[in-house]
Amino acid sequence: MKLRTRIIPLLLLKGQGLYKTRKFRDETYIGDPINAVRIFNEKAVDELGFLDIGAARNGSDPNFDLLKDIASECFMPLSYGGGVKSVEMVRELVAIGIEKIVVNSAAWTDKGLITRIADHFGSSTVVGSIDVKRNWRGKEQVMIRGGQEKIALAPVDWALEMERRGVGEIMINAIDRDGEMTGYDLDLVRSVAGAVSVPVIAAGGASSISDLQAAVTEADATAAAGGAMFVFQGKHRAVLITYPTEEERAGF
Amino acid sequence: MIVIVDYGLGNLGSIRNMLRKIGYEATVSGEAEDIRSASKLILPGIGAFDSGMRDLNATGVVDILHEKALEEKIPVLGICLGAQLMTKRSDEGKEAGLGWFEAETRRMTFEGIPGRWPLPNIGWRDVKAQNGYSLLDESQGTPRFYFVHSYYMHAQTPEIVSMTSEYGFEFACGLSRGNLHCAQFHPEKSHVFGKRLLQAFAELEA
Numbered sequence: 001m002k003l004r005t006r007i008i009p010l011l012l013l014k015g016q017g018l019y020k021t022r023k024f025r026d027e028t029y030i031g032d033p034i035n036a037v038r039i040f041n042e043k044a045v046d047e048l049g050f051l052d053i054g055a056a057r058n059g060s061d062p063n064f065d066l067l068k069d070i071a072s073e074c075f076m077p078l079s080y081g082g083g084v085k086s087v088e089m090v091r092e093l094v095a096i097g098i099e100k101i102v103v104n105s106a107a108w109t110d111k112g113l114i115t116r117i118a119d120h121f122g123s124s125t126v127v128g129s130i131d132v133k134r135n136w137r138g139k140e141q142v143m144i145r146g147g148q149e150k151i152a153l154a155p156v157d158w159a160l161e162m163e164r165r166g167v168g169e170i171m172i173n174a175i176d177r178d179g180e181m182t183g184y185d186l187d188l189v190r191s192v193a194g195a196v197s198v199p200v201i202a203a204g205g206a207s208s209i210s211d212l213q214a215a216v217t218e219a220d221a222t223a224a225a226g227g228a229m230f231v232f233q234g235k236h237r238a239v240l241i242t243y244p245t246e247e248e249r250a251g252f
Numbered sequence: 253m254i255v256i257v258d259y260g261l262g263n264l265g266s267i268r269n270m271l272r273k274i275g276y277e278a279t280v281s282g283e284a285e286d287i288r289s290a291s292k293l294i295l296p297g298i299g300a301f302d303s304g305m306r307d308l309n310a311t312g313v314v315d316i317l318h319e320k321a322l323e324e325k326i327p328v329l330g331i332c333l334g335a336q337l338m339t340k341r342s343d344e345g346k347e348a349g350l351g352w353f354e355a356e357t358r359r360m361t362f363e364g365i366p367g368r369w370p371l372p373n374i375g376w377r378d379v380k381a382q383n384g385y386s387l388l389d390e391s392q393g394t395p396r397f398y399f400v401h402s403y404y405m406h407a408q409t410p411e412i413v414s415m416t417s418e419y420g421f422e423f424a425c426g427l428s429r430g431n432l433h434c435a436q437f438h439p440e441k442s443h444v445f446g447k448r449l450l451q452a453f454a455e456l457e458a
Contacts, residue, residue: 003419004376004378004396006375006376044443046376071265071266072265074266075269075270075442075446075447076443077398077438094262094263094298095265097269099263099266099441119300119303120299121261121298121299122299123402124298124374124402125298168372168374168400169374197370197371198371199370199372220368222374222375223374223375
């Protein structure tokens with residue numbers, strides 16, 4: 001039995017616009033999110049992830065109006081992260097059609113948040129997101145608040161703790177690879193996927209279908225996410241929304 | 253009028269959005285009056301079996317749902333947890349289900365099956381029609397749908413299995429009996445495949 005691997009474009013929101021970062025910095029304006037969603041719809045994308053980098057950094061509330069417009073155009077699975085701090089916010093997001101909520105910093109500051117969301121909406125509604133930066137010695141450090149603050153837990157330990165609290169999925173994102181299109185940090189992905197029993201989404205660094213494939217075959221991820229790969233074209237990073245066709249991803 | 257039963261859980265907005273896209277207006281409501289006047293019902297839901305059943309019971313419309321489904325026999329479609337609630341019980345909880353299908357909801361287990369099978373089963377899976385099921389269009393290639401679940405419906409009578417999929421093993425992902433239909437997957441999140449299924453349901457004779 002060959003299972004189709006989810007290929008997930010991760011789109012970054014700030015204000016009303018869509019942006020792409022490198023190493024969580026150097027934001028480049030990509031365009032209008034609704035327009036992008038329509039294109040991804042036509043391409044029958046497996047899933048879309050939206051992360052509000054403004055809300056993630058300063059903890060402001062999600063932009064519900066924009067998200068409602070986005071969700072009404074989405075006929076595919078949709079996840080959202082950024083500034084989600086309460087069950088009430090999750091209820092509102094679920095009601096507008098976002099069925100997966102990505103939690104990151106708030107899970108660290110509010111120890112009960114994941115469990116409360118999972119109890120109300122089921123584990124599959126909560127995705128635990130872990131951003132990891134390697135220091136100059138190559139040691140992995142978990143960062144929160146959009147890469148601004150270090151926490152005192154190793155990625156595997158934080159992933160296991162998130163699983164214990166009730167997440168249905170873990171997304172592991174390598175900050176150093178973000179937007180760089182140099183391939184995933186496979187060691188990082190493998191260490192987390194090998195430790196938890198929930199599905200793991202690899203993020204950070206994808207540039208090609210073979211990168212996406214490596215996350216699954218070499219690092220045991222169940223899904224592969226990417227950013228730059230789906231919004232840039234060519235070495236000058238011209239903005240162009242793309243997604244692998246059924247032929248290009250055949251057998252994957 | 254299609255009524256999407258609102259008992260506080262589920263992708264109500266997404267289902268209405270997709271129906272609207274294919275040209276059908278639907279009402280999202282948990283009110284007795286709306287449900288009584290429905291010509292078709294959709295029972296959505298996400299989350300745990302017991303909390304779903306308790307929330308549904310708390311709306312006070314369960315008797316009307318039974319009446320519409322079993323006596324008036326209007327077309328009913330359960331989705332995800334809504335599908336599981338139409339079975340008799342679940343490994344996930346203690347509450348009794350609606351019991352419209354001779355089926356129970358079981359935890360997926362993979363003993364003796366080689367490979368890694370993380371739960372929940374999240375992703376796009378191919379779906380096959382069984383017992384000549386007419387709501388699933390297989391004429392344009394194998395349809396695929398988006399799944400998110402750790403429990404599946406086990407039919408006690410094989411003739412009610414309308415659709416199957418595979419994750420470690422083959423399992424029923426749809427049941428059907430007369431006017432009653434259900435799907436474990438999310439048609440409202442499954443692009444053109446979901447649109448075709450919802451369209452076929454919306455076109456059923458009331």
